[in-house]
Amino acid sequence: MQRRMRGWTWIGGHLLVVLGLLHAGGHPARAQSEPRVEARVSADSVKIGERFTLTLVAARAADRDVMFPGVDAGSAVFGDLHAVRRGAVRTRRSSTARRVDSVAYEVTTFALDSARVPVLPVRLASGGDTTVVGTPPRTVPVVSVVGPDAEALRTPAALIPFPRPAWAWGLLALLTAAALGGGAYGWWRWRTRDEEAPDETESEHPYEAASARLRRLERRHPSGDEAAKAFYVDLTEALRVYLVRRVGVRALEQTTAEVVAALRRRPEVQDATIRRLQAVLEQADLVKFADAQPSPAESRSVLDEAQAVLDALEATQRRDDAQTRDDAQATDDTPPSA
Template sequence: MQRRMRGWTWIGGPLLVVLGLLHAGGPPARAQSGPRVEARVSADSVKVGERFTLTLVVTRAAGRDATFPSVDAGSAVFGDLHAVRRGAVRTRRSSTARRVDSVAYEVTTFALDSAHVPVLPVRLASGGDTTVVGTPPRTVPVVSVVGPDAKALRTPAALIPFSRPAWAWGLLALLTAAALGGGAYGWWRWRGRDADEADAPEAASAYEAASARLGRLERRHPSGPEAAEAFYVDLTEALRVYLVRRIGVRALEQTTAEVVAALRRRPTMHEETIRRLQAVLEQADLVKFADAQPSPAESRSVLEEAQAVLDALEATRRRHDAQATDDTPSSA
């Protein structure tokens, strides 16, 4: 009898534990975390010009809508990668309150040794509230396309020196003198132009002022966190001051989402230009508010894109002004 009771205790103990877990509803569910976004590549390493797949995956709340970068965003968003095409956005349910969105890009790169993938922004919108989340930056190794017999390659031999005729030395002296004279004349004209601009009243157009401010950023090399933040602050200020003076948008006191919404309410603004401006401002927001650290090459690419957006905005504004002038009835 005692032996039978000990056998029942040995079997019934674990059974009671299992029944207790089932009655309690299993282990407690983990609290839902915030939005997460990651970038996945289809290969550990690629060759120059080889096409591969970049997949962005975002886990978000069911009440938010995810917007991924467009395929024509350029190097300002994709860094060393060149996006060829983008697939459809796929959505699956991970729980009753969570969704997982993913989109695949066919990309290639022409970088040497490694391709840098910067912080890729994904916008999450819920009603009028928009949040920008970014992927961690990563590097994709790029293997050499030189074959295994590269060891047989040799450096070119030194050129055999030839004596120069006397007339060649005379021609070289004349060309040197002409270059020095042209440089001195150009420096004199440049100094005179700067003096005229310093004495002239503040009558330059908003476009010229913004373009000049962006041009001055070309001489800066934002390699550290503080330098990068100051670089992007000046870049966005140039664009926002232009939007205030030329377009009439209160861009200095609005967020990026509010600036984009204000521009979309203007029928003369092109959607493509607005999306390019939004990409530049969001890249700057990631540096200023999310501690993103772009390389100097990426910053130069964003600067070039900012100048291109400024040119497009000014061209649109001038066409609108010309059309308004043509539509004005002339007095008899």
């Protein structure tokens, strides 16, 4: 009897050990097969316009293919970050059944205080099935570009008093009289010219004025840093002045994001035109604020795209004007009710 009890005890103990191992090993095996993605940044904090590295890492099964977002995905995917370029995808083996893929993006941001990094989608394909896994969202602090000794710069020391010679007062009086006389003469000339002919810039149609400014840019070849910045400043100013005069958007005092948001509130402007305008303005922002240096051929391509966007906006405005005239004519032709 005792030998039988010892036999059952031996069998039961080994059975419990086997069941325990199966129970403990089942969950890690499933967890190990699940894909994991994360986003890493190369700096704890950045400055406005500073370039840094965003790295996406995906751990997946060896039989799956990974697809990371493209560099041209825009703000809809990257949020407050602007992707400048993307590196090659690197793959390493973590085990016989697991692979780890990573890709690095060179990015920058123009956000204030903090830059929002949204959930970045990573697609995993196996056969005919595709799974989308998102990275956890995070925030990158954006620090002020004002140095730590800014307080000393804001509070200059008092000026040292010193006596002024008498001839200085006489020279100051002569300069003041000359300035007043020159100002009066200039005002008189301006009034005379204004009475003779209306201002050519104001009388010219907004579309014609903007097109003329863009055509003048065709003769320029921006090959240096300062030349490229001046080129893109003039290009965006032509578009923004047109938006103010023709569309009624306060584009001269708004950021690119605010201009895009204002246009999206106008149902007559097509989404495709808004996206093309946003791409032109964002490319100009990279040159003006992030020290990007496109080639002359790239700048010519952006100039052609700006003219195409201007043509599309003007076509929309003319259709809207024609519809307004037709509605007004229909109202005038309607006989009054008895």
